[in-house]
Amino acid sequence: MNIAVLLNMVPDLVEELEIDASGVALDTQWLRYVLSESDDHALEQALLLKDRRGARVIVLALDRGDADEAMYAALARGADEAIKLSGIPEQGLGKRATATLFKEVLREVPTDLVLSGVQAIDDMDGHVPGLLAGLLSLPYVGVTRSVDVAGEGKVVVHKEYPGGLVAEMEVDLPAVIGVLSAPQPPRYVPVARIRETKKTRAIAERQAPPVDVQAGVLVRRLLKPEPAERAEMLNGSPEDLARQIVTILEDRGLLR
Amino acid sequence: MSAARLDVWIFVEHLRGVVAGHTYELLGKGREIAGTLGGHLTAVLIGNQVQTLAPTLGAADSVLCVEDERVAEFTPTGYAAVLRALVEQGAPRLILFGATSMGIDLASLLASTLGFPLIVNCKEIAIEDGQVIATSQMCGGKLLCEAEASGESVVLTVVPGVFPTQKGISDHAPTVESPSLPALLEDVRVRVTRLIEPEPGDIDITKVPILVAVGRGIQRKENLPVAEDLARLLGGTICSSRPVVDQGWLPVSRQVGKSGMTVKPKLYLALGISGAPEHLEGMKEAELIIAVNLDPKAPIFDIADYGAVVDLFELLPPLAAEAEKRRAVR
Numbered sequence: 001m002n003i004a005v006l007l008n009m010v011p012d013l014v015e016e017l018e019i020d021a022s023g024v025a026l027d028t029q030w031l032r033y034v035l036s037e038s039d040d041h042a043l044e045q046a047l048l049l050k051d052r053r054g055a056r057v058i059v060l061a062l063d064r065g066d067a068d069e070a071m072y073a074a075l076a077r078g079a080d081e082a083i084k085l086s087g088i089p090e091q092g093l094g095k096r097a098t099a100t101l102f103k104e105v106l107r108e109v110p111t112d113l114v115l116s117g118v119q120a121i122d123d124m125d126g127h128v129p130g131l132l133a134g135l136l137s138l139p140y141v142g143v144t145r146s147v148d149v150a151g152e153g154k155v156v157v158h159k160e161y162p163g164g165l166v167a168e169m170e171v172d173l174p175a176v177i178g179v180l181s182a183p184q185p186p187r188y189v190p191v192a193r194i195r196e197t198k199k200t201r202a203i204a205e206r207q208a209p210p211v212d213v214q215a216g217v218l219v220r221r222l223l224k225p226e227p228a229e230r231a232e233m234l235n236g237s238p239e240d241l242a243r244q245i246v247t248i249l250e251d252r253g254l255l256r
Numbered sequence: 257m258s259a260a261r262l263d264v265w266i267f268v269e270h271l272r273g274v275v276a277g278h279t280y281e282l283l284g285k286g287r288e289i290a291g292t293l294g295g296h297l298t299a300v301l302i303g304n305q306v307q308t309l310a311p312t313l314g315a316a317d318s319v320l321c322v323e324d325e326r327v328a329e330f331t332p333t334g335y336a337a338v339l340r341a342l343v344e345q346g347a348p349r350l351i352l353f354g355a356t357s358m359g360i361d362l363a364s365l366l367a368s369t370l371g372f373p374l375i376v377n378c379k380e381i382a383i384e385d386g387q388v389i390a391t392s393q394m395c396g397g398k399l400l401c402e403a404e405a406s407g408e409s410v411v412l413t414v415v416p417g418v419f420p421t422q423k424g425i426s427d428h429a430p431t432v433e434s435p436s437l438p439a440l441l442e443d444v445r446v447r448v449t450r451l452i453e454p455e456p457g458d459i460d461i462t463k464v465p466i467l468v469a470v471g472r473g474i475q476r477k478e479n480l481p482v483a484e485d486l487a488r489l490l491g492g493t494i495c496s497s498r499p500v501v502d503q504g505w506l507p508v509s510r511q512v513g514k515s516g517m518t519v520k521p522k523l524y525l526a527l528g529i530s531g532a533p534e535h536l537e538g539m540k541e542a543e544l545i546i547a548v549n550l551d552p553k554a555p556i557f558d559i560a561d562y563g564a565v566v567d568l569f570e571l572l573p574p575l576a577a578e579a580e581k582r583r584a585v586r
Binding site: 256 | 271276329330331332333336356357358360361363364365366367368369372373374375376377389392393394395396397398399400401402403404405406407410444445446447448449450451452453454455466490491498502503504508509511514515516517518522523544545546547557558559560561562563564565566567570571573574575577578579582583
């Protein structure tokens with residue numbers, strides 16, 4: 001089985017986000033990119049399938065931020081092949097354009113199963129895997145917490161609903177699955193092994209094919225939310241804070 | 257040119273015979289937008305033997321009810337096929353989904369197959385000069401994006417809990433139409449094999465009045481006992497945001513938020529939780545929220561009653577000591 005995993009680099013929220021002078025984009029000068037968390041889980045899910053059922057895992061990423069770093073880490077974790085799409089505009093692409101680009105590339109990468117994080121923190125004009133499934137007319141299930149092989153040409157997935165309820169679904173391959181989380185945390189690889197991978201393995205690079213995308217969504221402005229009301233902030237040393245918090249609990253009759 | 261599209265459609269989310277609360281939020285907002293556009297508000301209800309739910313959807317002018325045993329259970333591909341056929345016939349201006357497990361799957365598939373613009377995670381929707389303007393919540397609530405959608409029909413997903421439920425509830429009896437099922441359903445390729453209940457045996461955090469919640473800030477599984485001890489001391493229970501459960505440090509039954517539990521305790525003490533929208537969705541109705549975080553800009557402080565910017569590991573020992581001392585005095 002060939003599994004393609006789509007890796008998306010998203011703004012690192014640890015850093016302060018700044019809006020650029022145009023008012024419609026983030027200032028990329030100070031922006032750091034990290035692998036989208038649910039894509040990290042999608043990769044783990046693919047590697048688990050490889051470990052348990054045998055599969056060839058191909059990771060695909062647009063050239064943005066530290067995509068190389070994420071791809072070498074994926075190879076070190078067990079991916080078989082990495083393909084980077086270069087020639088991406090500096091501001092990045094919308095999700096509609098991203099999905100269209102992946103669709104074009106997947107024509108040349110034989111795939112039974114496409115896994116990608118169900119959503120990313122910078123999604124605005126859609127979520128990549130669902131859009132991609134629609135473009136490819138493939139069966140789709142998103143918000144999964146596990147994917148396993150269920151006989152010839154089928155996978156069984158667990159889709160999460162609110163309140164901890166889970167729907168088990170059988171999906172015919174080829175298919176696209178939007179992963180929320182893998183059944184286990186993404187595996188850790190030591191930095192030394194990633195460094196070693198950089199010396200011994202290569203990332204294939206392809207020019208991103210031209211895509212004509214009319215997403216029909218125009219950004220008018222980005223803004224930082226102004227909260228209507230904020231918490232009353234307590235101040236002081238940890239001991240002072242502890243006293244204040246306990247007083248609040250006491251006043252509300254919550255200290256029993 | 258075809259007639260201008262003016263109608264607003266709401267996808268009715270239901271599970272086990274119960275309509276999801278946020279559907280009424282969408283109906284309320286949809287009512288307002290349909291008024292602005294001068295169109296009708298339609299609730300789209302898909303399932304098997306679901307017509308009994310139609311009378312609860314009176315905020316809509318009409319209910320499009322598709323019943324068939326092949327759509328008895330939700331599948332993204334199956335429901336999207338039905339919706340696509342309905343939308344092609346009915347030509348709505350706007351189609352609203354909750355930004356939920358079902359809604360995000362459907363919205364993506366529908367927008368993609370029909371080539372409609374899609375804006376996700378909306379917190380505000382307006383019509384300006386006939387254009388759809390929506391404000392999307394991005395980057396864990398740290399950024400808002402105001403965007404304009406062109407195109408005859410637009411698909412939006414809406415963050416649950418943003419619009420009031422009350423405006424979507426009405427005694428009015430909606431007209432019910434039952435169109436026949438499209439032939440498209442033969443090619444769904446996704447089947448529900450069973451529904452799995454959350455594992456019993458562990459505590460039901462929705463019934464616990466005092467919750468001590470931990471997030472990424474707890475850093476390591478080995479650090480959990482210090483929070484658990486405090487929870488015990490306060491007569492409560494420990495729960496968490498999603499990352500802690502994803503790491504396998506706490507069972508899924510302790511997860512608060514979108515795909516976990518929705519809780520309304522007397523006290524929600526949030527330790528090292530930044531307050532991603534998905535988490536806030538599950539706890540913002542708590543009677544008292546006290547948040548502790550190292551980042552003064554953490555969104556959790558926007559909804560907390562009290563906040564403290566402090567290292568939780570420095571706060572917890574004196575907090576436990578103080579609580580114990582005062583309890584002894586009483």
